[in-house]
Amino acid sequence: GAVVSQHPSRVICKSGTSVKIECRSLDFQATTMFWYRQFPKKSLMLMATSNEGSKATYEQGVEKDKFLINHASLTLSTLTVTSAHPEDSSFYICSARVTSGYEQYFGPGTRLTVT
Amino acid sequence: GNSVTQMEGPVTLSEEAFLTINCTYTATGYPSLFWYVQYPGEGLQLLLKATKADDKGSNKGFEATYRKETTSFHLEKGSVQVSDSAVYFCALTPFTGTASKLTFGTGTRLQVTL
Numbered sequence: 746g747a748v749v750s751q752h753p754s755r756v757i758c759k760s761g762t763s764v765k766i767e768c769r770s771l772d773f774q775a776t777t778m779f780w781y782r783q784f785p786k787k788s789l790m791l792m793a794t795s796n797e798g799s800k801a802t803y804e805q806g807v808e809k810d811k812f813l814i815n816h817a818s819l820t821l822s823t824l825t826v827t828s829a830h831p832e833d834s835s836f837y838i839c840s841a842r843v844t845s846g847y848e849q850y851f852g853p854g855t856r857l858t859v860t
Numbered sequence: 861g862n863s864v865t866q867m868e869g870p871v872t873l874s875e876e877a878f879l880t881i882n883c884t885y886t887a888t889g890y891p892s893l894f895w896y897v898q899y900p901g902e903g904l905q906l907l908l909k910a911t912k913a914d915d916k917g918s919n920k921g922f923e924a925t926y927r928k929e930t931t932s933f934h935l936e937k938g939s940v941q942v943s944d945s946a947v948y949f950c951a952l953t954p955f956t957g958t959a960s961k962l963t964f965g966t967g968t969r970l971q972v973t974l
Contacts, residue, residue, distance in 0.1 A: 749903075751903070779961070779962075786967075786969075787966065787967070788949065788964045788965060788966045788967050789904070789949070789962075789964050791961060791962070794961065838903050838904065840904075840962075842960070848906070848909070849953075849960075849962060850906070851896075851903045851904040851905070851906075852903050853902050853903040854901075854902065854903040856901075
């Protein structure tokens with residue numbers, strides 16, 4: 746149980762375009778989902794906390810207009826990277842917290858490459 | 861604030877060697893502690909956890925004991941395998957009952973050779 750999927754697993758896009766990444770909890774409901782960014786050989790940086798039905802809470806230094814987060818249901822959160830630039834290239838990982846607990850379950854990640 | 865400090869890697873071991881990856885933390889209250897593993901090109905998988913002092917988390921031959929007196933949660937395995945090669949992250953979350961953010965260490969890369 747407690748499986749989280751991400752789609753797509755890899756995406757290449759051109760500079761200036763927007764890319765949407767989906768995060769789904771497959772077998773549980775997740776009131777809260779988290780979005781992380783991981784740079785090569787670095788730890789995970791929390792970008793934002795996404796709560797179902799409300800606005801996401803962004804960490805300091807993360808541009809909310811660039812990284813749009815929507816958590817429309819208890820099983821789906823999306824991250825849209827708008828007007829992507831090469832410096833947005835990274836590994837994006839989501840996690841979902843079960844409604845009744847505090848443990849987070851991670852998705853397999855999405856590798857974004859902006860050319 | 862909360863923080864997690866891990867030993868610098870990479871750690872290179874021969875198969876069947878003993879593994880220790882050190883992790884210490886700073887946190888207010890009584891955090892829960894975790895070890896996550898990340899295999900190449902994949903997301904994080906929870907390896908083990910401990911939620912209170914003196915708890916021992918264990919899984920797949922790995923163990924870690926929550927030591928409040930030394931604020932540590934060192935990861936150990938008695939005999940590593942090549943398949944254990946991965947990056948290991950120590951993490952904590954405060955027991956707030958609300959959206960519990962995870963604070964990660966920088967990760968330690970383990971490479972096991974034949």
